[in-house]
Amino acid sequence: MSATSSDLVKLATVYISLKESRRTLRGRCPFHRDAGESLMISPEKNIFKCFGCGKEGGPAEFKLAMEQLIKS
Numbered sequence: 001m002s003a004t005s006s007d008l009v010k011l012a013t014v015y016i017s018l019k020e021s022r023r024t025l026r027g028r029c030p031f032h033r034d035a036g037e038s039l040m041i042s043p044e045k046n047i048f049k050c051f052g053c054g055k056e057g058g059p060a061e062f063k064l065a066m067e068q069l070i071k072s
């Protein structure tokens, strides 16, 4: 398994900046107009969830959503 495609934190930091907050990382969600930091990433579980738009998943979902965002 390659680290670049399977590590969600590494993947996400290509697009957004993340702040450490206890056991999770928080950042501005790239998938909706985010005024705060609604996106949460759990490095432990390798998943993300946005409390603003409800998007969630793992590295594959993040990458796919990001690609769709860039295309549109």
Ligand SMILES: [Zn+2]
Residues within 6 Å of the ligand: 029, 030, 031, 032, 034, 038, 050, 051, 052, 053, 054, 055
């Ligand atoms: Zn969002």
